Amino acid sequence: MTNSSSDLFLSLSAIWILVCASLALSIMAVVMVLRSRRGRRRSFATERPAAHSGAEAAHTLLRETEKNGQSADAALVNWTPDTLRRILADELPDAQVIVVSNREPYIHNLKDGEIELIVPASGxxxxxxxxxxxxxxxxxxxxxxxxxxxxxDANDRVQVPPDNPSYVLRRVWLNQKEHDGYYLGFANEGLWPLCHIVFTRPVFRASDWETYEAVNRKFADIVVREARNQRPIVLVQDYHFALLPRMIRARLPEAIIITFWHIPWPNSEVFSICPWREKILDGLLGSSIIGFHTQFHCNNFTQSVDRFLESRIEREDAAISYGGQASLVHAYPISIEWPPALLESLPPVADCRRAVRRKYGLADDVRLCVGVERLDYTKGILDRFHALEDLFERHPEWIGKLTFLQIAAPSRGTLPAYRRLHEECVRCVEDLNRRFGHDGYKPVLMVAEHHSQRRVYEIYRAADLCMVTSLHDGMNLVAKEFVAARDDEQGVLLLSTFAGASKELLEALIVNPYDAAMMADALQQALTMPADEQQSRMRRMREIVRDNNVYRWAGSMLLDAARLRKRSDTERVTTDNGLPGGGNVVAMFRHNRVAAR
Structure with a gap:
């Protein structure tokens, strides 16, 4: 072998050895990574909170997120009332929780000279x-x-619930002019149709706006009066109180104010219709945290602020800096309690079915479809009637075999749009019953009266299917209540794609309420769905509602509130010690994340 050939052979051998060594090292690295991942999975499986350790898991989660500045993954916690109590006791000690809403949880009415207690069927x-x-x-x-x-009592307070008092209901009195201008006027003839894109023109009156401002100020006065110290946690609810956060902030600057907007937020082009758009945005940005049901509504809100106010949008941190203050803008999908307390006292599903059928005169072989909501033009009640008409025309075999029961609680009946809706619904029901009914059979039963929550759950349990056909909705808790009521794992849910609940309850039959033929097809699918498929779908939806219950909704906000409170306390100590503070909570959050990397 020549020297050149020998050199070439040695070079090739060296290269081959290097390739083999590199391959061996790569294999070893992959094995180590896989072992590490398996170890982490085993660790996660071991450390994942069990059903009885939700509160401890929440505290651990908060401490971990404090280290890296990231949002808590609330899905890892089993949320219960005890979880909330422990968060408040351990992470927000001595914090007073104040809820502000237009609607009260318990109503006392006079009936035949006696005081009657009503628990409103309200989401x-x-x-x-x-x-x-x-x-x-x-x-x-x-x-x-x-x-x-x-x-x-003398301070306008009453202890509730009546059977086992655990909190204080503080009532606010409004005269007729205040109620008409603030509630019926600006809130429900202005903001309600503005935020629900259902082609009902908003009505804006300067007098209604002035009353809305005055009523928000009245509630702010009472919040300050009820606060036991300068640092309460105030949960402001819904579109009735867009100005309230700023009013509270001016007088309780150290309060944690969490505003939750229960209805959709429109895009900035639609929102620009409102004559007082800047004032509404300014009022809401008095909040520490602004919550919506979906990220889509968060994005719309941020877009509106960006368009109409001089502000800094911190998109990475889901926050808005305005007027020297940062407000977090987060999605918190609302839900219901799990398990519903009512289920303990309700009879079995079979008994509920017999009772409901007896009450409404339904034969045993008739399928029962139900709709339960306020009589409101956003709920798509007329649209489901049109779908039923389409079903009977294309599948006449269901005539006499299907009854639709619409529970439509009267709502805002003094407003023209609601009166027209009621009249149109009555005409439509009469037409359907005339065309498709016969002796002893009505295809549609419309009950325009209030029902107790217990009665509503009995109807859910008696139904073969439930229609939720909102034309536009923030969440819609009827869908989740129906699922929670069905511990027999039967029944089918038809759910509008324009309701926030459709983003979670994917096993429902998702429909477009503007398409009557599509909804009729979904009705046909629901009516012919085998019991095992119903069970499979319902079981998965019940898991979703169980895991994403109302305690998680509130707990997620309280965890974020605890983080804000801790950051505020840290900044105060830093400033008191003569070190630069800066007053920017968002910047502090970002600094922690960068440091963690």
Whole structure:
């Protein structure tokens, strides 16, 4: 072999040895990574909180997120009332929780000379009432019951729930002019149609706006009066109080103010219709945290602020810096308590079915479809009637075999749009019953009256299917209540794609309420769905509602509030010690994340 050939051979051999060594090292590295991942998975499986350790898991989670500045993954916690109590006790010691809403959780009315207690069938009430019970806070609301004044003490307070008092209801009195201008006028003829894109023109009157401002100021006065110290946690609820956060902030600058907007937020082009758009945005940005049901609504809000106010949008941190203050803008999908307390006292599903069928005169072989909501033009009630008409025309075999029961609680009946809706619904029901009904059979039963929550759950349990066909909705808790009521794992949910709940309850039959033929096809699918498929879908939806319950909704906000409080305390200590503070909570959050990397 020549020298050149020998050199070439040696070079090739060296290269081959290097390749083999590199390959061996790569294999070893992959093995080590896989072992590490398996170890982490084993560790996670071991450390994942069990059903009885939700509170401890929440505290661990908060401490971990404090280290790296990232948002807490609330999905890792089993959320219960005890979880909330422990968060408040350990992470927010001595914090007073104040809830502010227009609607009160308990109403006292006079009936035949006696005082009658009513628990309104309201999504907001059903979500917040268990939270306030768990936290032992104060709930401030408009007292509109005819006997409300007769049941309060000298300070306009009453202990509730009546059977087991655990928190204080502080009632606020409004005269007729205030109620008409603030509630019926600006809130429900202005903001409600503005935020729900259902082609109902908003009505804006300067007199309504002035009353809205005055009523928000009245509630702010009472919040300050009820606060036991300068640092309460105030949960402001919904579109009735867009100005309230700024008013509270001016007088309680150290309060944690969490505003939750329960309805959709429109895009900036639609929002620009409002004559007082800048004032509404300024009012809401008095909040420490602004919550919406979906990220889509958060984005719309941020876009509106960006368009109409001089502000700095911190998109990476989901926050807005305005007027020297940072407000976090987060999505917190609302839910219901789990398990619903009512289920313990309700009879079995079979008994509920017999009772409901007997009440409404339904034969045993007739399928029952239900809709439950306020009589409101955003709920798509007429649209489901049109879908039923399409079903009967294309599948006449269901005539006489299907009844639709619409529970439509009267709402805002003095407003023209609501009166017209009621009249149109009545005409549509009469037409359907005339065309498709016969002796002893009505395809549609419309009950325009209020029902107790217990009665509503009985109807859910008796139904074969439930229609939720909102034309536009923030979340819609009827969908989640129906799922929670079905511990027999039967029944089918038809759910509008324009309801926030459709982003979670993917096993429902998702429909476009503007498409009657599509909804009729979904009805046909639901009516012919096998029991095992119903069970599979319902089981998964029940898991979602169980894990994403109302305690998680509130707990996620309280965890974020605790982080804000800790950051504020740290900044105060830093400033007191003569070190630069800066006053920018968002910047501090970002600094922690960068440091963690």
């Amino acid at each position: 907001l009430v059903s979500a917040l009432e268990p939270i306030t019970r768990a936290c032992g806070g104060t709930w401030i609301a408009y007292g509109g019951g005819s006997a409300d004044r007769l049941t309060v």
